[in-house]
Amino acid sequence: MAASAPVKVYGPAMSTAVSRVLATLIEKDIQFQLVPLNMSKGEHKKPDFLKIQPFGQVPAFQDDDISLFESRAISRYVCEKHVDKGNKGLYGTNPLAKASIDQWLEAEGQSFSPPSSTLVFQLAFAPRMKIKQDEGLIKLNQEKLAKVLDVYDKRLGETRFLAGDEFSLADLSHLPNTQYLLGTETGELFTSDARKNVSRWWNEISTRDSWKKVVELQRGA
Numbered sequence: 001m002a003a004s005a006p007v008k009v010y011g012p013a014m015s016t017a018v019s020r021v022l023a024t025l026i027e028k029d030i031q032f033q034l035v036p037l038n039m040s041k042g043e044h045k046k047p048d049f050l051k052i053q054p055f056g057q058v059p060a061f062q063d064d065d066i067s068l069f070e071s072r073a074i075s076r077y078v079c080e081k082h083v084d085k086g087n088k089g090l091y092g093t094n095p096l097a098k099a100s101i102d103q104w105l106e107a108e109g110q111s112f113s114p115p116s117s118t119l120v121f122q123l124a125f126a127p128r129m130k131i132k133q134d135e136g137l138i139k140l141n142q143e144k145l146a147k148v149l150d151v152y153d154k155r156l157g158e159t160r161f162l163a164g165d166e167f168s169l170a171d172l173s174h175l176p177n178t179q180y181l182l183g184t185e186t187g188e189l190f191t192s193d194a195r196k197n198v199s200r201w202w203n204e205i206s207t208r209d210s211w212k213k214v215v216e217l218q219r220g221a
């Protein structure tokens, strides 16, 4: 049987949503081609790109003749399609394990991502883009994020990873935003002794080979 062509991921590795998909593909040992797009030139708003990502955002994903958008949906698809490749338990192996992973993926998308994405923009991207930071917004979102991390700290005192004792898509999904925040004043929320379980968890998930490879791709970008 002929080897299938690598899947395509559109968008720069430095995008948090793109890097979520890259980490999943590397965990699952799936060959991919990164099509970086020049976002400063608005390539993600061009008609051809809008055909595969109608909101004009990255990532977009192509696997032969199918295309998908939304990083968490793409990651689930990759895991379901390639159950027997790479990290086989990444999206669980039974209905309850999957539901638990989905539960924490939802927590990431609905509770963790809103304040952490605002902070990533304000603390990591705004200075690079010479945009003035909004101190009030930073403080408000640090408070919101601290409350979410208090819940995580309790959970991670009971289980090694968010969805149980195995690393899963739920943990992986937190890597992109947290990586950016670690280099900022907000990093302390993840590393201080006040949240020892979150700190242990972050050390464990961020030193996985898959994530180290994504960080290398981001540095090379």
Ligand SMILES: N[C@@H](CCC(=O)N[C@@H](CS)C(=O)NCC(=O)O)C(=O)O
Pocket: 015, 016, 017, 018, 044, 056, 057, 058, 059, 069, 070, 071, 072
């Ligand atoms: N929920 C989407 C978010 C996608 C998203 O916000 N992408 C950002 C980069 S991380 C983007 O394309 N920003 C440019 C824009 O919105 O014009 C996903 O997870 O794929």
